Amino acid sequence: MEEAQLGGLEEVGGSGYILTASSSKPSGYALGSQYYLSNASTKAGNTSFVAPGGGNETGHSGNGYARITLVE
Numbered sequence: 001m002e003e004a005q006l007g008g009l010e011e012v013g014g015s016g017y018i019l020t021a022s023s024s025k026p027s028g029y030a031l032g033s034q035y036y037l038s039n040a041s042t043k044a045g046n047t048s049f050v051a052p053g054g055g056n057e058t059g060h061s062g063n064g065y066a067r068i069t070l071v072e
Contacts, residue, residue, distance in 0.1 A: 016042045016064075037068075 017023070018040040019031065043049050051057040052065050 018042065
């Protein structure tokens, strides 16, 4: 993990994995296509997006955040 100092605040980058049809999967991977996500994306830390509590934020401190919508 890379760390950077900016204005006295420590910033630590995270990583993400999204299971889709085109994701890299190891041999013998147990989850089938019924578990694949569609229209999935990750956002860079300097991108504005909808915050967990509403409104917008750029970057996010604390625990990670995921928004999953079931479409039937």
